Amino acid sequence: KAGVTQTPRYLIKTRGQQVTLSCSPISGHRSVSWYQQTPGQGLQFLFEYFSETQRNKGNFPGRFSGRQFSNSRSEMNVSTLELGDSALYLCASGSSGTYNEQFFGPGTRLTVL
Amino acid sequence: GQQVMQIPQYQHVQEGEDFTTYCNSSTTLSNIQWYKQRPGGHPVFLIQLVKSGEVKKQKRLTFQFGEAKKNSSLHITATQTTDVGTYFCAGLVLTGGGNKLTFGTGTQLKVEL
Numbered sequence: 001k002a003g004v005t006q007t008p009r010y011l012i013k014t015r016g017q018q019v020t021l022s023c024s025p026i027s028g029h030r031s032v033s034w035y036q037q038t039p040g041q042g043l044q045f046l047f048e049y050f051s052e053t054q055r056n057k058g059n060f061p062g063r064f065s066g067r068q069f070s071n072s073r074s075e076m077n078v079s080t081l082e083l084g085d086s087a088l089y090l091c092a093s094g095s096s097g098t099y100n101e102q103f104f105g106p107g108t109r110l111t112v113l
Numbered sequence: 114g115q116q117v118m119q120i121p122q123y124q125h126v127q128e129g130e131d132f133t134t135y136c137n138s139s140t141t142l143s144n145i146q147w148y149k150q151r152p153g154g155h156p157v158f159l160i161q162l163v164k165s166g167e168v169k170k171q172k173r174l175t176f177q178f179g180e181a182k183k184n185s186s187l188h189i190t191a192t193q194t195t196d197v198g199t200y201f202c203a204g205l206v207l208t209g210g211g212n213k214l215t216f217g218t219g220t221q222l223k224v225e226l
Contacts, residue, residue: 033214043156043201043216056211059114090155098205098214101146104155 001026004093004105012111018079021108025072025093031055032074033098034066037088037107046089049074050097078110086112115140117204119217127225132189134220136202143207145178145185146214151198159187159200192224 005024013019025032034046045058049068066076072093078085088109092102116139126132136145144163148156160169162178162185169176175188185202202217 035216042218045214045216048211056213092156098212099144100161101158102148102156102203102214104148104157106155 004091004103006089006091006105006108008108009106010109010111012113013081014113015081015083017081018077019081019110020075020077021089021091021110023074023076023091023093023105025074025091026103029093029095029103030072031094031097032068032072033092033094033102034074034076035090035092036060037090038086043090046076048098055097081112083112086110115204115206115213115215117202117215117217119200119202119220121220122218123221123223125223125225126192128193129191132192132196132222134187134200134202134222136185136187136204136217138183138204138215140183140204140206142182142204143212144205145182146203146205147176147185147187148201148203148216149198150201150219154198156201189222192222194224194226197222197224 007022031050033048036044048056052068063079068074088107090107092104119136146161147159150156166180167178173190177186199219199221201219206213
């Protein structure tokens with residue numbers, strides 16, 4: 001089985017721009033979760049989608065949004081980028097949501113200048 | 114909100130020494146998952162503990178879930194250079210609004226020859 005894929009792997013943006021990141025889960029997995037990882041804050045939960053519905057949301061501002069398509073692929077969008085949004089964005093898929101093993105993708109490294 | 118703390122933040126050991134990381138949650142957990150992230154990599158699932166007082170072993174790794182299901186530990190016997198990385202615990206809380214998986218702050222392990 002192919003693993004979780006994320007595109008793009010690296011991205012450089014400037015403040016005020018917006019960005020869309022994509023995640024394709026493992027085939028058959030209907031749950032996709034997104035995390036922001038920074039050296040100072042560790043792994044912070046953004047949101048979880050299951051069968052196209054957002055099931056859970058972390059404590060991030062409304063500039064962070066996401067969606068899931070019928071094929072379980074997910075996108076997250078960050079509008080009006082700030083310097084502090086520079087981070088590694090990881091998505092993870094699971095067969096049973098977050099209850100069991102999460103399979104992480106390689107991440108998208110976002111740098112905001 | 115739920116918090117999951119890990120100690121120590123960093124651990125530097127000589128190869129062959131033992132290593133332990135501790136995870137403490139502010140709330141009672143439904144289960145706890147452990148992940149390992151190699152430098153430059155993404156988190157990889159190690160194990161999941163569900164029952165109060167549960168102990169599981171994987172070769173040199175021993176995982177324990179506390180009786181109150183609010184703490185957990187990972188112990189590595191006779192560390193090797195391949196054990197280098199950051200170890201995260203992730204506590205799951207079942208809520209009416211959806212499962213919430215909160216990652217701990219992580220323990221970075223360095224192993225010297």
